[in-house]
Amino acid sequence: MSNYTQMWSDLGLDLNAHDALLSILGEAYQSIFLSQKDRPEGMKYFDFVMSEVHGLRIRELLDAKAAGRKVVGSYCVFVPEELILAVDGISVGLCAGAEFNFEGAEEVLPRNICPLIKSAFGFKRGLVCPYVEASDIIVGENTCDGKKKAYEVLAPMVRDLYIIDLPQMKSDAGKALLKDEYRKFMKKLEDASGRKITVETLKKGIEITNAKRKAVKRLAELRKADPAPISGLDALLVNQIFFYDDPVRFTNSVNALCDELEQRVKDGVGVFPQNTTRLLVSGCPMAVPNWKVPMIVESSGAVIVGEESCVGERGTRWLTDEKGETVDELLDSITDRYFQIDCAVFTPNPSRVDHVKDMYRRYNAQGVIHYSLQFCHPYTIESGPVEAALEKAGIPVLRLETDYSQEDAGQIKTRVEAFRERIEAQ
Amino acid sequence: MRAAGIDIGSRTVKLVVIEHGQLVLTQKRLTLHDPLEMASELVRGVNYDTITATGYGRHLFKSLHECGIVSEIKAFAMGAKAILPRCRLILDIGGQDTKAISLTAEGEMNKFEMNDRCAAGTGRFLEVMAAALGYTLEEFSKAALSAKRPEKINSMCTVFAESEVISLTARGAARNEVALGIHKAIVSRAVALLRRVSPPQEVFFAGGVALNECMRALIGQELGVPVFVPPEPQIVGALGAALHAAGEAHEMRRTVEAVEVNRL
Numbered sequence: 001m002s003n004y005t006q007m008w009s010d011l012g013l014d015l016n017a018h019d020a021l022l023s024i025l026g027e028a029y030q031s032i033f034l035s036q037k038d039r040p041e042g043m044k045y046f047d048f049v050m051s052e053v054h055g056l057r058i059r060e061l062l063d064a065k066a067a068g069r070k071v072v073g074s075y076c077v078f079v080p081e082e083l084i085l086a087v088d089g090i091s092v093g094l095c096a097g098a099e100f101n102f103e104g105a106e107e108v109l110p111r112n113i114c115p116l117i118k119s120a121f122g123f124k125r126g127l128v129c130p131y132v133e134a135s136d137i138i139v140g141e142n143t144c145d146g147k148k149k150a151y152e153v154l155a156p157m158v159r160d161l162y163i164i165d166l167p168q169m170k171s172d173a174g175k176a177l178l179k180d181e182y183r184k185f186m187k188k189l190e191d192a193s194g195r196k197i198t199v200e201t202l203k204k205g206i207e208i209t210n211a212k213r214k215a216v217k218r219l220a221e222l223r224k225a226d227p228a229p230i231s232g233l234d235a236l237l238v239n240q241i242f243f244y245d246d247p248v249r250f251t252n253s254v255n256a257l258c259d260e261l262e263q264r265v266k267d268g269v270g271v272f273p274q275n276t277t278r279l280l281v282s283g284c285p286m287a288v289p290n291w292k293v294p295m296i297v298e299s300s301g302a303v304i305v306g307e308e309s310c311v312g313e314r315g316t317r318w319l320t321d322e323k324g325e326t327v328d329e330l331l332d333s334i335t336d337r338y339f340q341i342d343c344a345v346f347t348p349n350p351s352r353v354d355h356v357k358d359m360y361r362r363y364n365a366q367g368v369i370h371y372s373l374q375f376c377h378p379y380t381i382e383s384g385p386v387e388a389a390l391e392k393a394g395i396p397v398l399r400l401e402t403d404y405s406q407e408d409a410g411q412i413k414t415r416v417e418a419f420r421e422r423i424e425a426q
Numbered sequence: 427m428r429a430a431g432i433d434i435g436s437r438t439v440k441l442v443v444i445e446h447g448q449l450v451l452t453q454k455r456l457t458l459h460d461p462l463e464m465a466s467e468l469v470r471g472v473n474y475d476t477i478t479a480t481g482y483g484r485h486l487f488k489s490l491h492e493c494g495i496v497s498e499i500k501a502f503a504m505g506a507k508a509i510l511p512r513c514r515l516i517l518d519i520g521g522q523d524t525k526a527i528s529l530t531a532e533g534e535m536n537k538f539e540m541n542d543r544c545a546a547g548t549g550r551f552l553e554v555m556a557a558a559l560g561y562t563l564e565e566f567s568k569a570a571l572s573a574k575r576p577e578k579i580n581s582m583c584t585v586f587a588e589s590e591v592i593s594l595t596a597r598g599a600a601r602n603e604v605a606l607g608i609h610k611a612i613v614s615r616a617v618a619l620l621r622r623v624s625p626p627q628e629v630f631f632a633g634g635v636a637l638n639e640c641m642r643a644l645i646g647q648e649l650g651v652p653v654f655v656p657p658e659p660q661i662v663g664a665l666g667a668a669l670h671a672a673g674e675a676h677e678m679r680r681t682v683e684a685v686e687v688n689r690l
Contacts, residue, residue, distance in 0.1 A: 391537075410482055411523070415540055418499035425534045 042257030093243025227270020232304025431667025434483030437521030
């Protein structure tokens with residue numbers, strides 16, 4: 001650890017607070033992840049990444065910056081990594097998954113705001129996120145009202161905040177807006193990096209990003225097996241690291257993990273006994289280190305077999321078409337790809353519930369946990385109609401609304417256990 | 427075979443033992459600050475062959491005793507169905523939880539809702555409000571029933587509602603009307619949970635709060651349905667747990683279901 005003290009200090013981190021954060025994280029990781037039984041060997045790589053998430057990875061980012069590359073931080077799956085890679089930039093997801101320095105966040109934000117936003121501010125104002133401090137550009141996006149307005153408050157606190165506007169309806173005009181926004185973002189990246197985006201660099205960016213998506217899709221596919229070859233917690237972790245790690249190395253590591261899991265499936269080896277109750281989670285993203293609900297679920301005798309979430313299939317299910325002879329054609333492909341994301345900020349948003357039904361079938365799930373972050377209006381409001389539509393289709397649903405605190409863990413555990421009992425009685 | 431069920435709730439621990447479809451023992455005591463010790467004391471010297479724990483202390487109990495585990499939601503569903511086989515909708519208001527549970531036509535647990543995190547609308551809320559008005563729990567319910575009109579209580583947060591009650595009485599509001607307002611506030615919340623799990627139908631009302639006459643009357647009025655309250659509404663969860671214990675031994679279920687109506 002101490003090798004990095006100088007680096008953290010140079011980044012302007014609050015060393016005491018940062019040490020405290022790392023120690024809490026380390027303990028949580030130990031008790032939640034390392035204590036799991038029969039974990040795949042391939043998870044060792046991801047354990048290593050997590051153990052160095054504020055260390056080696058940050059050094060890599062700083063080395064890349066020294067070599068003239070740009071680090072672009074973001075909070076949302078609507079920010080196209082393809083474009084960032086096309087200027088040889090590095091895309092990183094920023095910290096927003098822990099209840100850290102909420103009192104500091106509440107000095108500038110209302111108390112009743114979603115924990116993800118509050119967390120981002122807690123990290124920033126507490127000076128404990130090396131990713132934020134290492135970012136040359138931070139990209140905000142106009143998804144929900146909470147984030148949109150919070151970015152106005154964030155702007156003066158960071159070096160260079162760039163906002164991407166987003167449509168709210170899946171109309172032709174909406175799509176045109178998105179393409180225009182991506183074109184402007186491209187220009188922003190070109191100006192910041194001094195590099196021109198060409199057909200070749202953009203194609204390369206698309207290929208790298210697609211390969212990463214294909215790897216996690218392969219992982220998802222393997223979770224159809226019963227017994228489940230990997231826990232939902234570990235699969236979630238891979239999907240979380242998706243946002244931080246070097247994309248090529250990440251892809252190779254996920255594929256190596258999948259090779260091992262394929263063998264497990266062939267041998268009928270799993271992390272839970274066969275016929276363990278299989279649940280799907282649908283709803284708000286779970287950013288690192290938000291492991292609360294999956295931990296409760298998997299310590300209550302059920303296994304999570306899929307995530308309909310931005311940190312999960314909603315974020316990775318579509319590939320970008322690699323065909324195209326001009327930058328503009330490739331930009332069309334990128335726009336087409338991202339325009340399909342069925343985030344609850346869109347109205348109406350029917351494809352999301354179709355996708356949940358589809359995942360329920362594909363992964364042989366037996367129930368759906370609808371997960372909303374407290375004060376996230378798009379998902380909490382959508383949870384009612386989603387629940388009604390799923391129950392109508394004969395799919396049992398448990399609706400949870402929670403935040404990053406542990407105070408309701410007991411109640412959630414009771415509800416998850418009762419949900420499992422309901423499913424098992426059928 | 428004697429099957430026991432223990433329901434370790436936030437305010438009280440309940441123990442039930444059944445044998446040949448008969449309730450042979452029911453016991454209750456305050457949980458206080460040490461649920462595990464209270465629960466262990468309650469089962470000490472009690473004769474049973476198998477036991478299942480439920481309630482928020484169930485996992486804690488399992489750490490010390492060999493037992494089955496069932497969630498209190500399922501336990502209430504099982505207990506209620508045993509007492510009243512036709513029941514399809516259950517309301518349980520305990521010390522720190524409010525639960526609404528609907529059963530399928532076959533009597534299996536279907537949808538359920540539960541208050542999350544805070545004590546709003548639970549037994550604890552009633553206790554704090556009764557104390558704020560200087561009533562015992564019994565007086566509190568009686569006073570509410572005697573009121574012609576309710577004072578409107580806006581806050582459901584135990585802390586905020588307490589200060590609301592204090593400012594109402596400071597303004598000279600009638601104590602019994604404030605009491606009725608508090609009961610109505612809890613009922614509207616419970617009714618919202620019930621409506622989320624089922625269309626209105628007869629409600630099986632369990633948990634300590636079912637002992638409150640005003641609550642029973644208001645739930646029935648508000649939903650326009652009959653309310654069934656078993657003679658010992660607090661032991662329904664423990665009975666469900668005992669049935670769970672018995673069921674796992676594959677013997678008693680049928681007979682128990684048939685019997686307890688006359689026994690209880």
